[in-house]
Amino acid sequence: MATATATIQGVNWIRLRKKVLSRTTCRGIVSLVGFVVLWEICVRLNVPIIGNVPAPSSVLDALGKQLVSPAYWLSWRDSMIRILTGFVAAQIVGIPIGLMLGVNRMARDTIYPIFEIMRPIPPLAWVPASVIFWPTPELSMIFVTFLGAFFTVVLNIVGGAKSIDIRYIRAAHSLGSTRRDIFWRIMLPATMPSIVVGMTVGMGVTWAVVVAAEMIASQSGLGYLTWRSYVAGEYPVIIIGMLSIGVAGYLSSAGIRVLAGRLTPWLKVR
């Protein structure tokens, strides 16, 4: 009995090791470590251009200090709040507008041209204007973040709603659906994949926008942290700022992926 358990545990251990330390993972780790080592060597040897970048060792050193500093975590908090507010607002406003434009032809004909004109304007070009017409810089930054996600969301949904297979609508009509049923049970789920794509892309744009906006018009946040470190000459912190933005972006995308799985369970099973 005891030996059997041991074997089972042994098997599990091997399987676990195989899963965690698979060939792909190993290669990834080796490559990452190699990259950092190479970087360190280049800085030590003072190779042109790369030599000007702070060495990994000094970044690690600075990271230790940053991680215990409340200011660093406040930057995280401020950026996250801006992202979440802007992003959520873009969904709340964008999804109904997108659906309305996708479903209602007349609405599309009248309102869509405005979108066509506004869409190519990069969100950052809105910064000066929004600083003027919003009472606080905070609101103007959230507004710019909102814009970044908003157009992506609306355009994706309109595209998705327009391309719904007519057979679904016909089948639903035949089976006795009211207009309400068609919207809630057919149109909305049929557009859900486009909504999810809009969210995923929108989240990417949101981070790009918020970082730049913080550099221009703010006194806090991860973008501001990166920029201030440059101005103050704390070069290792620049790298920490950049990495933090990368990690934050990754975490938000992961969050969206979890949400996407919940919203479109039928796409997961393929």
Added chain:
Amino acid sequence: MSQVKIAAGMGAGEMVVSKVRKGFGVGPLRKEVLCDCSFTLERGRLTVLVGPSGCGKTTLVNALAGYETPDQGTVTIDGKPVHGPGPDRLVVFQETALFPWMTTFENVSYGPRVQRATSDDEISRQTMKLLEVVGLEDFKDKYPAQLSGGMQRRAELVRAMINQPKVMFMDEPFRGLDAMTRSLMQEYYVRLFEEHRGTNLFVTSELEEAIFLADRLVLLTNRPARVKRIIEVCLERPRQFHMLTSRAYLDCKREALELLHEEAMKSFAAGAVNAADFLEACSKMGQDQAQPRTTSCGQDR
């Protein structure tokens, strides 16, 4: 009202299609698709619509289902004219039109749920009963993407049947299935029909399938489609695959084949100018096989 064996199934309504005409486009671009189509879907019989591909069979089904209004002519069901789609006439589409975001159970119970005529308990009891009939009870919580082609068609069949439609339209429902699954589905469908004896219209471009299933064949001409002939199929029910070698089957097939071949050739010829040359070349080759093919190029002469 109708002789249905289980509560949900196929009903037996009668549809009369008279002088239906339908075209698309305006002015010189106008293309007539249906031209004076008249026939009756008799109560409790399986009518099969056969015609060359692209001849307007789907347009005809759309007109019968109420998705499109005919330019002229009338479509009536049990004496009442058809206005728009409704659960008394249900279509099983080419390829699947199961809603991908609903499980098998949700798909099948969709009709009763939106019609809100019965209680939820009753709906789920009916749904499970029908899923058992088609052997999908273990797949009730799967999404359509997780089902095989044959299972999808069976799910779609019961999604229609649960509403007890007076008439069911099958618009090339087995298209795209592999040969094995296809013949299994034909057998399956013909059993289901023989049990319920509802009014069915089955559309196909395959003659063998058509005769195996049909009580009557409605042969359509090339575009613009009109009814070329109606053939009564004199095979007994229940249908068995060995009937495909019987005398009655072959006679029926020969008759239909001659008519269809004529139409197929016309459609082929209309499709391309080259095709007419090809046909001519074919007939020449038939007359004089020894002649080398290059003669048509003119160089040898």
